[in-house]
Amino acid sequence: MKVCVVGTGYVGLTTGASLAFLGHEVTCLDLDHAKIEMLRRGRSPIYEPFLEDLLAEAGDRLRFTADYTEGVGGADVVFIAVQTPSLPDGSPDLRFLRKAAASVGQSVDGAFTVVVNKSTVPIGSGNWVDAILRESFEELHGRRADGEFAVASNPEFLREGSAIHDTLYPDRIVIGSDDPRSLEVLNRLYRPILDQSFTPPSFLARPDGVGAVALVATDLASAELIKYAANAFLALKISYINEIGRLAGKVGADIIQVARGTGLDARIGSRFLQPGVGWGGSCFGKDTAALIATAEEYHHDMPIVRAAREVNERQREAVVDKLLDELQIIKGRKIGLLGLAFKPQTDDLRDAPAIHIAERLIARGARVKLHDPVAAERFRTEQPELAPFLADTVDEVFDDSDAVVLVTEWSQYLELDWAKFVGLMRTPVLLDGRHALDPARLTQLGYRYLSMAGRSTPPAS
Numbered sequence: 463m464k465v466c467v468v469g470t471g472y473v474g475l476t477t478g479a480s481l482a483f484l485g486h487e488v489t490c491l492d493l494d495h496a497k498i499e500m501l502r503r504g505r506s507p508i509y510e511p512f513l514e515d516l517l518a519e520a521g522d523r524l525r526f527t528a529d530y531t532e533g534v535g536g537a538d539v540v541f542i543a544v545q546t547p548s549l550p551d552g553s554p555d556l557r558f559l560r561k562a563a564a565s566v567g568q569s570v571d572g573a574f575t576v577v578v579n580k581s582t583v584p585i586g587s588g589n590w591v592d593a594i595l596r597e598s599f600e601e602l603h604g605r606r607a608d609g610e611f612a613v614a615s616n617p618e619f620l621r622e623g624s625a626i627h628d629t630l631y632p633d634r635i636v637i638g639s640d641d642p643r644s645l646e647v648l649n650r651l652y653r654p655i656l657d658q659s660f661t662p663p664s665f666l667a668r669p670d671g672v673g674a675v676a677l678v679a680t681d682l683a684s685a686e687l688i689k690y691a692a693n694a695f696l697a698l699k700i701s702y703i704n705e706i707g708r709l710a711g712k713v714g715a716d717i718i719q720v721a722r723g724t725g726l727d728a729r730i731g732s733r734f735l736q737p738g739v740g741w742g743g744s745c746f747g748k749d750t751a752a753l754i755a756t757a758e759e760y761h762h763d764m765p766i767v768r769a770a771r772e773v774n775e776r777q778r779e780a781v782v783d784k785l786l787d788e789l790q791i792i793k794g795r796k797i798g799l800l801g802l803a804f805k806p807q808t809d810d811l812r813d814a815p816a817i818h819i820a821e822r823l824i825a826r827g828a829r830v831k832l833h834d835p836v837a838a839e840r841f842r843t844e845q846p847e848l849a850p851f852l853a854d855t856v857d858e859v860f861d862d863s864d865a866v867v868l869v870t871e872w873s874q875y876l877e878l879d880w881a882k883f884v885g886l887m888r889t890p891v892l893l894d895g896r897h898a899l900d901p902a903r904l905t906q907l908g909y910r911y912l913s914m915a916g917r918s919t920p921p922a923s
C-alpha cells in the first residue's frame with residue numbers, strides 16, 4: 463500500500479521505517495528540512511536503537527520529503543504523527559496537528575485516503591481533524607469532499623529505546639474509526655504485524671512466544687480514550703510503587719522485595735513497579751495532564767490521575783530533600799548527576815527528571831556537573847542555560863564532588879569502575895535514584911549509599 467507519514471519524530475519515523483520494511487511504499491514528510499536532508503543520507507536525527515539499520519533495510523521503499531503534494535498525493539493511508547505538547551493549563555497544544563491536517567486536506571487527490579491520527583490527541587480530535595480536512599479540501603476544490611477520505615485513530619504505544627521492537631512485535635494494535643472502510647484499510651496495512659507473517663530483520667529477532675497480535679477495532683472516541691487510559695495507568699503504577707517506597711523507607715522494609723512480591727501477582731504484573739525518581743519523557747506528564755483537562759471539560763474529576771502526578775512531582779523534590787538531609791548545606795556543594803535522558807537508550811530530554819533536579823539544586827546554590835553518554839549534545843542545544851554545567855567525562859562528575867546522583871540507569875553507569883571513583887570524591891555520598899546499583903558492594907567500597915526508598919537488595923541481574 464502507499465503510505466505517507468507526516469512528522470518524522472520518534473513515532474513518525476519509527477512507523478514509516480517499519481511499514482516500509484514490511485513492504486509498503488512509504489513517504490515520510492516533515493517541515494524540518496534539516497531532518498529530511500539527514501534522513502535522505504540514511505542518518506537518523508534521533509537516537510533510537512536499530513533505527514538506522516531499519517532505514518537501510520527499507521531501501522527504496524522509503525522516501526523523504528518536505529512537500530505535501532509529493533507525500534500525500536495518491537496515498538492510501540496518511541498518518542499524522544506530529545507533536546502535541548502541553549499548554550500551560552495542561553491541555554495539549556493542537557496547533558501542529560491543525561496545520562498538518564489542513565495541509566493534508568489540501569493535498570489529498572481524489573482517491574480514497576484514510577487519514578490516521580497517530581499523535582496522542584484529546585478525545586474528540588478525530589472529528590475535529592475531519593472538519594479541518596473538509597474545510598481545507600473545500601477551500602481548494604470549491605466543492606464539498608464526498609468520500610475522498612475518512613479519519614481514523616491509531617494510537618501509538620511504543621517505548622522510546624525499544625521503539626522498533628514495540629512496533630514490529632506489539633502487545634496489541636488499536637484502530638478506531640466511525641467509517642468501516644478505514645478499519646478495513648488499516649486491517650490490511652497491519653496484516654503482516656497482526657499475523658506476524660514477515661521475516662524479522664536480522665538485527666531484531668522475533669521474541670519467543672510472539673504469535674498473532676491482538677487487534678482492537680473500535681470507534682474513534684474509544685480508540686482515543688484507550689491511549690490516555692493506558693498511559694495514565696502506567697504512570698499510576700510508577701507513582702504507586704514510589705508512594706509505597708516512601709513508606710518502605712520509613713518502616714525499614716526492602717522496596718525491591720516489596721515490588722517483586724507485589725508484581726508477581728499476575729493480576730498486578732511486575733513491569734512499571736521500579737521505584738526511583740519517577741517518570742519523565744514526552745508522554746506521561748502531558749497525557750495525564752490532558753486527561754485531567756479533558757475530564758474538566760465534562761465537569762468530571764480524576765483524583766487518581768491527579769494523585770499520580772503529585773506523587774511524581776514529589777519524587778523529584780525528594781532527591782533534593784535527601785541530599786539536603788545528608789549534606790545539610792547544599793550551597794556551594796558540588797553535586798554530580800549521572801544521566802540526563804529521561805530513561806536509558808534514548809536521547810529524549812522532554813520532561814526529564816534530571817533537568818528539574820539540576821534546576822532545583824542550582825537554585826539552592828549547588829555547583830552541579832551533568833553527564834549523559836548519549837543525550838549530551840541534544841542537551842546542549844535544548845537546554846542552553848544548563849549547558850555550561852555539562853561535564854565531558856564521568857571523572858569530571860566525581861572529581862572533588864560532595865555527592866553524585868544516578869538519575870538515568872544507562873548500562874555504562876552500572877558498569878563504572880566504582881572502586882576508582884570513590885577516591886575522587888570529597889565526600890562519597892551516592893544517591894541511587896533508580897535502585898539500580900548494588901548497595902552492599904558500594905558500601906563496602908566506601909560510599910555512603912542512599913536510595914529513594916531506603917533499604918533495598920541488589921537488583922537481579
Ligand SMILES: NC(=O)c1ccc[n+]([C@@H]2O[C@H](COP(=O)([O-])OP(=O)(O)OC[C@H]3O[C@@H](n4cnc5c(N)ncnc54)[C@H](O)[C@@H]3O)[C@@H](O)[C@H]2O)c1
Nearest residue numbers: 469470471472473492493494544545546558562581582618
Ligand atoms: N515519543 C513517544 O514515545 C510517543 C509514544 C506514543 C505516542 N506519542 C505521541 O506521538 C506524537 C508524536 O510524538 P513524537 O515524540 O514523535 O514527536 P516529535 O516531536 O519527536 O516529532 C514530531 C515531528 O513532527 C514534525 N512536524 C510538526 N508539525 C508538522 C507539520 N505541520 N508538517 C510536517 N511535520 C511536522 C516536527 O518537525 C517533528 O519532526 C505525539 O502526539 C506524542 O504524544 C509519542
